[in-house]
Amino acid sequence: MRSIYQFAVLTIFTLLASCAGNSAPQEEVAEQSPPNFILLMGDDHGWDETGYNGHPHVQTPVLDEMSKLGLRMDNFRSGHPSCSPTRGSFITGRHPNRYGTFSPGFSIRPEEISVAQLLGQAGYTSAHFGKWHLGPVKSASPTNPGAMGFQEWLSHDNFFEIDPMLSRNGGAPQQFQGESSELMVEEAIRFIEKANKADQAFFVVIWYGSPHEPYSGLEEDLALYDNLPEAYTNDTVRLTSNTTGEQVKRPLREVLRERYAEITAMDRSIGVLRDFLKEKGLKDNTLLWYCGDNGTPRSAARTGMTLRGEKGDMYEGGIRVPSVMEWPARIKSGSISRVNSVTSDILPTLCEVTGQPVPERPLDGVSLLPMIDGTMEERPSPLFFWSFATNKVFGEDPQPYIEPQLQEGTLPLVKKMNGKFTRDFKNFQYPEVSATDTGGARTIIDNRYKLVLDEQPEPELFDMIEDRAETTNLADAHPEIVEKMQQQLYDWQQSVLKSLAGNDYH
Template identity: 30%
Template sequence: MKAQFRLIALAFFIISTHLLSSCSSPKQTETVTGEKPNVIIILADQWRAQEVGYMGNTQVKTPNLDKLASQSLVFENAITTMSVCAPFRASLLTGQYPLTHGVFYNDKPLPNEALTMAEIYKENGYATGYIGKWHLNGHARGQTYNDSRGVPVPKDRRQGFDYWKGREVSHNYNNSFYFDENDVKHTWEGYDAFPQTDSAISYIQKNKEHPFVLMLSYGSPHDPYFTAPKEYQDMYNAADLKVRDNVPLAFQDSARNVMAGYYAHISALDFAIGNLIDALDKAGISDNTILVFSSDHGDMLMSKGVLKKQRPYDESIKVPMLIRYPDKLGRASRRIIDPIGTPDILPTLLGLSDIQKPSTFEGKDFSKELEDGKDLGNEATLIMLPVPFHEWKFSNGGREYRGIRTKQYTYAKDLKGAWLLFDDEKDPFQENNLVDKPEYKELQAKLDGILLQKLKEVNDTFLPADEYMTQWNYLYDMNDSLRVANYLELNR
């Protein structure tokens, strides 16, 4: 009798649940197909956030990205945690901060033991592919710079990516070479971004029937600035370009010339990205594909009189970022204002993919906020430079720093204490340093407290650079370790 009652009750529960679910409208965040989403990450190198049309720049030509932005989440404060190539890439693939995964200096190896994006997705039934610049193989610990940039990346150093058309590093964008899965050397004919994109399109067509994760990693618009195809160079006249307000007068002509070449690379990449987006549509998988466009860091482009990256200024740390995923996020454009850091990207992608976040991650999963149509609710994200090197080595004024970027403020400390404080809304070119000004005492104390708490959360005790180099058995390259006696006082 009891058994019969339980069966009747169970049947009633199932019927009731079915009726309730069929009468209620589906959530906006549910996928249309119920299938695992594909993931495509388009990554540029040294493309700063300010240089796209959809962010209000009227002199750079990016029609395909502007169209993509009209269908995507637009992250207005995507912040690279450490604005250098290899550290960004390691944080993107691991969801960890540089002092955890150990890649806080270019050409140092991401450990094989790291749990990475491709390994996680592969465990969940995904095919994995990588095309373009890698920059995570490096040279062995205890060695200085060698030719690791021009040799094949061993299979066990590809961090779970199976399909492979990669090169450790090259900034020759014309007829450059790469290696396939079997370490066979090939040539990208012409401007390499174009055949790289063709390979990505081929990969999409061959894998459209089952889920895949693909990273397409371009080398440009990173310098050299004047090597884009001529038709794209002809699109820009340096004399017509307007530079940012924080470019000193003495550097403005140089800045215009560099920007013309930089913009040529950008428009060439925009063309390639447009072809890839068209291929997704033709393959019929756009709606169920998480498409991400971003960059590893920016470029000062003569703002404050300097080039390239590593510095804690917006030209260096802010990058463009779009995420389009029609099945869960719709096709309406939406601006995300709260800051997001590099280690947050992978946890958020896994959340959108309905894959559990591993315990090794330090970044935050913002997928629920994105699916619910909200902003991130993230007060601040970390920025850092544990070890200055190469173009911003100690002797060039480089210094260790930690900082935070909020949607309104930038705050940074060096080893001597508070260094920079900018109100980025009132002072978008970061020309008025508010550190230690009496009227900003409370604000500075608040931001300092946020920074200290974030450092505590990731066990970062902010030591001098040499401490980390010793801990990881790294050697400085060339003359990176040389300091002048007052290097911390430079640029104060």
């Protein structure tokens, strides 16, 4: 039997669906269950690296098909130009600086309210599979997937490769044999089958370990890229050795062959998941959403690039990522949106779909349900991005927010760092707001213009409609726009600093 919460969700969903121009008639919708949600995210998968965005080499037939049959979001961005902060925005609907997830290796805070917790209140059963990177996944961690509302998880503290070490529900590390993207989908299918048998709506998050370096691929996928241009051999890049875990230099052509093989394997696993949903009669009423977590890294940002910058940058190459969504019961086939959107929008979107109230604290995302229904022409508020200047703000002896032993990771990965193959996390106390703690690279994007500020003396202003490659600085031509956007950005930063000081938890 469905819970009373799911009955309430069904009632609200029925009312919402009856108003949508492309939805089923009300008498048909009334017989449907609440929608299921599957959210997928690639690791370091930039906007350029899909077939549908015109990459000259990468083969992504499944994502390409989803872009044609579902909703293609051409101006979707990650919440930050690196992974841990973006994952925090995905989970909370809030900018990661509000809770101290400043960069990779910083954890989330236990007091944050997650989308999994909110959907749990609506009767959903939920699971996380893959990269977590918001704190250790061990059972003792106050920021593991279970603490953030996921009832089951098979996850890693950080990224992983073929034959990964993973933890099931916080248990001791176990090695799993197989291609990592395939393994994640196999686990997700088992969970979905169990939920479906129990007549429960499900919320599944798959955060792939691909295509993060170091790269590796199956022979069948590597063979697809045997004929990359020989010219790439003349260039070398630095990345992790799969053998030693240390940094090495390798020819770009070899590196790209392996990276693209990982992307294709990830794409194929999404196809396996889509086929399963169709076979089980779940596809129509399941929202399936894929995106990347930040732009393409330096080790691969050499081919197909049409955007300025790379992972870590506030330019579009650092924050614009692929995003496609399918939900046949609700989304019109062949939909394309150029409205600005971001990973922080995930929580408010799913809350509106299920009728759950959003948390009573500052959010940075907005609901994209009007985009799903084809009625959203502009974003109602700007997007903000900010790489926090941690060294300048916290000094040499910052006070930990969480007990350090609880922040120690247990799962080994290939890449060695600070002399070890596991990862520890940190989060700092920020006791008092200072109006001067607003340094670091930061950006505001409205429906036309983008302002980029850093330690450089002059701001940069770009027209994102006419110049999405960010080639022409218009700051001198439009000082009034610069002044207005600077003030908006500063005001937003003050709100973020108040959150960081813990004001939202009182």
